[in-house]
Amino acid sequence: MYAVILAGGAGTRLWPRSRKSSPKQFNDLTGSGRTMIQATADRLEGLVSREDTYVITGRRYAGLCAAQLDGLPQQNILEEPEGRNTAPAIALACAHLRRRDPEEVAAILPADHLIQDRRGFQDALRQAEQSARAGFITVLGIEPTQAHTGYGYIQRKEEPLDVPGKMATFAVNRFLEKPDQATAEQFLADGGYFWNGGIFVSRVERLLAEYERQMPSLYESMNRIAAALGTSQEGRVLADVWPAMPDVSIDYGLMEGAEKVAVVPMQVGWNDLGSWDALESVISQDAEGNYPVESEILQMNSRGNIVAASKRLVALIDVEDLIVIDAGDALLIGKKGSIQQVKQVVAELQAGDRNELL
Amino acid sequence: MYAVILAGGAGTRLWPRSRKSSPKQFNDLTGSGRTMIQATADRLEGLVSREDTYVITGRRYAGLCAAQLDGLPQQNILEEPEGRNTAPAIALACAHLRRRDPEEVAAILPADHLIQDRRGFQDALRQAEQSARAGFITVLGIEPTQAHTGYGYIQRKEEPLDVPGKMATFAVNRFLEKPDQATAEQFLADGGYFWNGGIFVSRVERLLAEYERQMPSLYESMNRIAAALGTSQEGRVLADVWPAMPDVSIDYGLMEGAEKVAVVPMQVGWNDLGSWDALESVISQDAEGNYPVESEILQMNSRGNIVAASKRLVALIDVEDLIVIDAGDALLIGKKGSIQQVKQVVAELQAGDRNELL
Numbered sequence: 001m002y003a004v005i006l007a008g009g010a011g012t013r014l015w016p017r018s019r020k021s022s023p024k025q026f027n028d029l030t031g032s033g034r035t036m037i038q039a040t041a042d043r044l045e046g047l048v049s050r051e052d053t054y055v056i057t058g059r060r061y062a063g064l065c066a067a068q069l070d071g072l073p074q075q076n077i078l079e080e081p082e083g084r085n086t087a088p089a090i091a092l093a094c095a096h097l098r099r100r101d102p103e104e105v106a107a108i109l110p111a112d113h114l115i116q117d118r119r120g121f122q123d124a125l126r127q128a129e130q131s132a133r134a135g136f137i138t139v140l141g142i143e144p145t146q147a148h149t150g151y152g153y154i155q156r157k158e159e160p161l162d163v164p165g166k167m168a169t170f171a172v173n174r175f176l177e178k179p180d181q182a183t184a185e186q187f188l189a190d191g192g193y194f195w196n197g198g199i200f201v202s203r204v205e206r207l208l209a210e211y212e213r214q215m216p217s218l219y220e221s222m223n224r225i226a227a228a229l230g231t232s233q234e235g236r237v238l239a240d241v242w243p244a245m246p247d248v249s250i251d252y253g254l255m256e257g258a259e260k261v262a263v264v265p266m267q268v269g270w271n272d273l274g275s276w277d278a279l280e281s282v283i284s285q286d287a288e289g290n291y292p293v294e295s296e297i298l299q300m301n302s303r304g305n306i307v308a309a310s311k312r313l314v315a316l317i318d319v320e321d322l323i324v325i326d327a328g329d330a331l332l333i334g335k336k337g338s339i340q341q342v343k344q345v346v347a348e349l350q351a352g353d354r355n356e357l358l
Numbered sequence: 359m360y361a362v363i364l365a366g367g368a369g370t371r372l373w374p375r376s377r378k379s380s381p382k383q384f385n386d387l388t389g390s391g392r393t394m395i396q397a398t399a400d401r402l403e404g405l406v407s408r409e410d411t412y413v414i415t416g417r418r419y420a421g422l423c424a425a426q427l428d429g430l431p432q433q434n435i436l437e438e439p440e441g442r443n444t445a446p447a448i449a450l451a452c453a454h455l456r457r458r459d460p461e462e463v464a465a466i467l468p469a470d471h472l473i474q475d476r477r478g479f480q481d482a483l484r485q486a487e488q489s490a491r492a493g494f495i496t497v498l499g500i501e502p503t504q505a506h507t508g509y510g511y512i513q514r515k516e517e518p519l520d521v522p523g524k525m526a527t528f529a530v531n532r533f534l535e536k537p538d539q540a541t542a543e544q545f546l547a548d549g550g551y552f553w554n555g556g557i558f559v560s561r562v563e564r565l566l567a568e569y570e571r572q573m574p575s576l577y578e579s580m581n582r583i584a585a586a587l588g589t590s591q592e593g594r595v596l597a598d599v600w601p602a603m604p605d606v607s608i609d610y611g612l613m614e615g616a617e618k619v620a621v622v623p624m625q626v627g628w629n630d631l632g633s634w635d636a637l638e639s640v641i642s643q644d645a646e647g648n649y650p651v652e653s654e655i656l657q658m659n660s661r662g663n664i665v666a667a668s669k670r671l672v673a674l675i676d677v678e679d680l681i682v683i684d685a686g687d688a689l690l691i692g693k694k695g696s697i698q699q700v701k702q703v704v705a706e707l708q709a710g711d712r713n714e715l716l
Binding site for chain 2: 300309314328334335337341349
């Protein structure tokens, strides 16, 4: 099985730790000792070798990928000339994988998600591999733990598919965009709905067939790139073709309309760490009710605060539900429920050309 | 005129910037570019030369005094073997000054107060010098700007004294301990009451006479030290005598019972920076309603926050009335009205033997 790790994201909602020079996936945001992309690769140990692991990322991050992923062959770092969306990025990976073995199965994984239960994840990935070998584009469906309105959902069909393996595999009934609160609650009440975390497994040729059928123009561009791979023309063709690639996600462009799509449900402590308040689900609360991330908290009458301050002592006096993120040259202090506004902070820094802080 | 700068304080209420290794007075807490003791000495320019300026401080701070006060003769740094209170410290200074000229006037000044109007302060100090030459122990009385319960008060008598000079000088009716709120309000309503900021001017021999009369035992100890000054016995005698010095303030031990005490009222933007919330009276509010101290604030829906973060960007999201003090190895975040609890933080660090953070 191949693995394709998608590492092109910007992660601006995790400013000031996630920076242009080192986005979210190249950071250890939880104090685990490993960056998110390292943890993503670690999670594949025993299932996919480093020789069969590929990373798609922006040109400026190729060095970070090489530095952080020991044993990853240099040629497995696939550079996007500029950031597009997941449909072109995965097509580029398919162009490379087709040259090796189009019949083989590839797992596509975002580099910037957390998964606490590695064993459970590997079981699900093995099951998805089986399902992919049986011809299905197979999504890992994350059992929802709340009526979250920030994720797309996947509805499975009733009866399990007849796919070998220890876990259940279902045909996908449909993909659903981010729901409103009432709809999300209905999904949970009904059951059979999963969060779409963007992790899926498929034979390479199955993906290529779907590109050809559903996104013929992108498929043609991909073929032009593929024909140039390994030749002196590779760079020129990529630079020529890439800018016209559509800014379309794999979900919207390919998965929603694909044939033979399956889902393997899993319950593995998944978290996309979409914003700083998500740390609350990931970090253990201390005896006083705060969440220290690589920090020492000394508190007086203070509860519910998430504090990531790089091994410093943080004294809190009479404050509640704050998020404190120290990044050396910038310090973020915000109220938990409003922390999404960090996007406006980043926008303001951009408007002010404060590149040193972005 | 001599000046005696009292620089023995610990300033624990201004943790984490004020530290055992460098207490409050050796720090620039307002971003002025000068430490508090430097500003105290600067404030005397034109009135007292550096040759006539003395500093009393703890032994471990002698180096800081020398480093921060250019031109101060080494022998003018008077080291207390251990921290006592102001009565012994000033007696020690008097022992030194008596050898030079007991008839001369000395101004006693705490090293850790802010005064915004230097010219006004110098006018008042000149007036106090006149009054001291006329035989009065003369306190600078700070015109109260609010019914503060954290300071001692000085009540003047009705009629001005017949002392030469441009400003009024009054006899002191009585010194008053820190009042309760109602009493403080009554003081303001009545008028004729001033905050006691611990700044006073007197002939050296007048102070010595009061020590002899009111604190004979301390006076005798001081005489033993004085007799040994400049001899090979100086260190031994100081080490022998000092530990028995009483822990008594100059106000309680000497001023309250002294004869011929005068007060020169002044209104000069005095602030003792007794705790972090005092910065609000000292730092200008920015256009968005926050108080940046050597920091850049980028705020979303955040007002009334005092932020001292050493030239870093601090992004605030939906927070109000916070005090944020960054000291490198420790970060303090507290609610404005509760910031006095920093004393408990320091106590807890002491109890935990966290000397590196004290």
